[in-house]
Amino acid sequence: MNDFDFLHGSWDVANRRLTAPLTGGGTWEEFPGHSVIRPLFGGAGNIDEIVFPTLDRRGVTLRLFDRATEQWSIHWSDSRTGQLDPPVTGGFTGDRGDFYGDDTLDGRPIRVHFTWYQLGPDTARWEQEFSADEGRTWEHNWTMDFTRTGPAFSGLGGA
Incomplete structure (x- = not known):
């Protein structure tokens, strides 16, 4: 249940993103971010806000642990739309977490895969990939x- 505890705190985030996914083209762009992640429900959830200063955008991630299925769901919203994207679900094996879900891109259905890596006490990595063929x-x-730029938070989330 406490799989995401390593993320609690403040972080600088180096982003590298493909500008036109699933088109066979596009270029990679790099941009900074800063994220603050706080625990919820005694480790069974957390929430973060990330700021992308050069893009004039923000995002919010809500991660929740379902005690019945022992799976995490990850929900994302972006300041451009204010809408909650469909979640990805999954879990961790050791320091790696894999999460899958269904979404749409430019009106067509896609599969989404998030991978989280806990690389040490002060470093982590998130990766995203899409599939257009199920x-x-x-x-x-x-x-x-x-x-990491600041310590983990404590005592914010009760049961």
Whole structure:
């Protein structure tokens, strides 16, 4: 249940994103971010806000642990739309977490895969990839490298 405790705190985030996923083209762009992640429900959830200063955008992630299924759901919203995207669900094996879900891109259905890596006490990595063929092939399209800038929060989330 406490799989995401390593993320609690403040982070600088180096982003690298494909500008036109699943088109066979596009270029990679790099931009900074800063994220603050706080625990919820005694470790069974957390919430973060990330600021992308050069894009004039923000995002919010809500991660929740379902005690019945022992799976995490990850929900994302972006300041451009104010809408909650469909969640990805999954879990951790050791220091790696894999999460899958269904979404749409430009009106067509896609599969989404998030991978989280706990790389040490002060570094983490998130990766995203999309599939347009029901998961037979995947295109990597976004990487976030996290470097801790502030300590983990404690005592914010009760049961």
